[in-house]
Amino acid sequence: MTGTPSFTRLEGRPRTVGFDRALRAELRDPLWMLTRQWQLGEFHGANAGSPVTVTYAVSPSRPTRFKPPRGLPQDLPPDRPLETLAERRPVPLAYGTPGSETVAFDLRLAIGRQWLKLLDSAGGLLGQVLGFKKFYIERYPIALPDPAKADDVAKLAHPEVWATMQAISGRRMDGYLFYRHLKAGRDADEGLGLGAILHRQTLRKLGKRLVAWYERLIDQPAPADATWDPGRLEHRFSVAASAPGGEKKLTAPEYPGGTLEWHAFSVDPKEPLGGTKPPEPTLTRTVFPAPVRYSGMPLPRWWAQEDGKTNFAAVRPDSTDLARLVFLEFALVFSNDWYQVPCDLPAGTLSKIQGLVVTDVFGEKQWITPAGDGRDEEWRRWAMFTLDTLGTEDVRADTDLFLPPSVPKVAEGPALEEVLLIRDENANLVWGIEQTVSTPVGEPRRGSEAAAEVTTFRQRLHGTPPDEDPPRAPISYFAMNSVPGHWIPFIAVHEPGDNREIRLQRAAMPSVVDGTPVRPRTSLLRVGLDERPAGEKPQYFVHEEEVPRAGTRVTVAYNRTRWHDGRAVVWLSARRGVGRGEGSSGLAFDLLVDTPVPPKP
Numbered sequence: 245m246t247g248t249p250s251f252t253r254l255e256g257r258p259r260t261v262g263f264d265r266a267l268r269a270e271l272r273d274p275l276w277m278l279t280r281q282w283q284l285g286e287f288h289g290a291n292a293g294s295p296v297t298v299t300y301a302v303s304p305s306r307p308t309r310f311k312p313p314r315g316l317p318q319d320l321p322p323d324r325p326l327e328t329l330a331e332r333r334p335v336p337l338a339y340g341t342p343g344s345e346t347v348a349f350d351l352r353l354a355i356g357r358q359w360l361k362l363l364d365s366a367g368g369l370l371g372q373v374l375g376f377k378k379f380y381i382e383r384y385p386i387a388l389p390d391p392a393k394a395d396d397v398a399k400l401a402h403p404e405v406w407a408t409m410q411a412i413s414g415r416r417m418d419g420y421l422f423y424r425h426l427k428a429g430r431d432a433d434e435g436l437g438l439g440a441i442l443h444r445q446t447l448r449k450l451g452k453r454l455v456a457w458y459e460r461l462i463d464q465p466a467p468a469d470a471t472w473d474p475g476r477l478e479h480r481f482s483v484a485a486s487a488p489g490g491e492k493k494l495t496a497p498e499y500p501g502g503t504l505e506w507h508a509f510s511v512d513p514k515e516p517l518g519g520t521k522p523p524e525p526t527l528t529r530t531v532f533p534a535p536v537r538y539s540g541m542p543l544p545r546w547w548a549q550e551d552g553k554t555n556f557a558a559v560r561p562d563s564t565d566l567a568r569l570v571f572l573e574f575a576l577v578f579s580n581d582w583y584q585v586p587c588d589l590p591a592g593t594l595s596k597i598q599g600l601v602v603t604d605v606f607g608e609k610q611w612i613t614p615a616g617d618g619r620d621e622e623w624r625r626w627a628m629f630t631l632d633t634l635g636t637e638d639v640r641a642d643t644d645l646f647l648p649p650s651v652p653k654v655a656e657g658p659a660l661e662e663v664l665l666i667r668d669e670n671a672n673l674v675w676g677i678e679q680t681v682s683t684p685v686g687e688p689r690r691g692s693e694a695a696a697e698v699t700t701f702r703q704r705l706h707g708t709p710p711d712e713d714p715p716r717a718p719i720s721y722f723a724m725n726s727v728p729g730h731w732i733p734f735i736a737v738h739e740p741g742d743n744r745e746i747r748l749q750r751a752a753m754p755s756v757v758d759g760t761p762v763r764p765r766t767s768l769l770r771v772g773l774d775e776r777p778a779g780e781k782p783q784y785f786v787h788e789e790e791v792p793r794a795g796t797r798v799t800v801a802y803n804r805t806r807w808h809d810g811r812a813v814v815w816l817s818a819r820r821g822v823g824r825g826e827g828s829s830g831l832a833f834d835l836l837v838d839t840p841v842p843p844k845p
Contacts, residue, residue: 297532298532300529300531300587302527302597305487307320309483311517332465333472334467336767337351355420358419363376366446385413389409397701400701402697431447475785483509488523497510501818501820508648511631511642513633534583535580536579542580595646597614597643630644654804654805662798663676663679666826667826671828675733675734681730691765692728699756699757718839725832731829750783768818772784795822797821
């Protein structure tokens with residue numbers, strides 16, 4: 245019986261302790277090697293010297309002008325990041341009929357509290373001894389909600405909001421009403437009478453301080469300076485900087501919000517903004533290029549073990565898969581021909597590379613021109629990190645590098661509003677679902693819960709109408725059923741003067757209580773309801789292509805960041821994202837249902 249062979253260790257026994265000769269890769273027949281190189285045409289190669297240094301000259305210029313889509317051009321302030329101007333939106337401090345402001349009572353109380361603190365800071369006489377605090381609380385009160393007003397239902401329906409209103413009514417001051425009084429050009433001492441003669445100048449100075457404090461608290465635009473396009477559900481704005489050939493205008497036509505980078509901009513040759521300053525001095529740098537490295541790249545040294553996580557040799561492309569073949573040829577053959585050059589540019593500048601010279605190991609200098617320096621409409625043009633041009637004009641490609649005056653990090657607060665736009669193929673509608681709404685005290689709440697609370701309160705308030713003619717047949721007919729109150733419908737209508745293109749118009753569902761139209765509660769969907777002139781119908785349209793089959797999600801939240809000088813900036817912004825696909829509301833028409841049998845006595 246033969247035993248099984250075994251071993252404990254296998255190792256080589258080198259004949260020498262040195263590996264110098266093995267690393268030389270000596271040739272026994274150099275003439276044969278030279279002959280093979282001659283046969284393969286390797287002696288016909290060009291100068292393949294590696295780059296040693298790179299010298300370039302850059303002309304930077306800073307954007308100095310800003311233009312919203314509906315406003316006039318204005319100077320770009322240097323004390324705020326560009327995200328603030330690009331995303332800021334007015335804080336919705338009121339909606340509904342005038343005098344029935346129903347939102348942001350937390351901010352209204354903060355403004356009033358700041359005014360009372362300013363009165364105390366003036367020495368205490370203005371607030372306590374002279375009774376000025378009581379005067380302002382009575383003149384700018386926070387009134388209890390009225391059940392007879394439709395816009396006050398939201399205050400009464402939520403128990404927490406109703407409790408808060410009871411606690412602050414008659415005890416605190418509505419600071420926003422006082423702020424609007426001061427912004428209208430009136431004085432802070434108006435209505436105080438003879439008791440304020442000696443303190444008139446002090447009160448007026450304090451009023452100016454209150455206005456300045458509130459406007460620094462939250463950065464808000466004027467109505468004409470807002471960049472949000474409600475029909476496109478995105479931001480649109482333009483900036484301008486000086487260039488060697490004149491002014492260069494950059495437009496962000498489809499900025500969804502969030503991170504503002506160079507790829508959000510395009511060169512806009514139309515309607516210059518004017519007023520740009522001359523460019524800054526040209527910067528000249530000499531740097532050392534470094535070879536490009538990536539995972540799976542062949543190592544340049546012999547006897548080196550490569551990482552097996554990325555194995556390009558294991559790829560088996562088909563003979564017709566040209567894209568994969570080209571990629572493999574680059575990765576395995578020509579990857580060592582690429583170098584990267586560090587280029588430090590000033591933040592917040594539009595930089596143009598005036599020239600680039602490469603010095604190789606042979607001491608020769610090569611003048612490098614841009615690879616994408618061609619016509620902008622030429623599909624064979626190759627480019628990276630460059631700006632395209634708006635329109636269809638066949639212009640020369642732009643090779644400038646743009647670093648927007650933005651910040652690397654923005655702290656985003658919780659979503660105060662969230663709207664989900666989905667397609668409902670069964671009902672042939674688009675729905676704007678208010679996932680999150682802002683309560684009158686400024687806190688976010690689920691839209692389904694808020695709508696259910698309003699419906700329940702209105703049913704308790706109005707009661708269930710009696711059925712004058714109860715059904716007698718075993719089945720009943722319903723023209724349509726109902727959907728939750730936070731589902732806002734959008735119907736398809738034709739574009740004006742076009743029989744093919746359509747857009748989505750906001751509509752309204754009847755209330756299950758009294759049949760009145762159910763209005764949206766978010767500022768995203770209330771476009772045209774509050775700021776419309778008297779006598780005009782509240783209309784709001786969304787372009788159909790903005791709601792794909794995947795849906796669209798839009799949120800509103802406060803953002804906060806710090807600028808390079810340490811100044812904190814706070815603004816309210818909207819952000820657009822991808823939805824969750826199609827959905828179904830369950831809306832149906834022409835229904836036959838079983839008549840409920842009344843209970844026997």
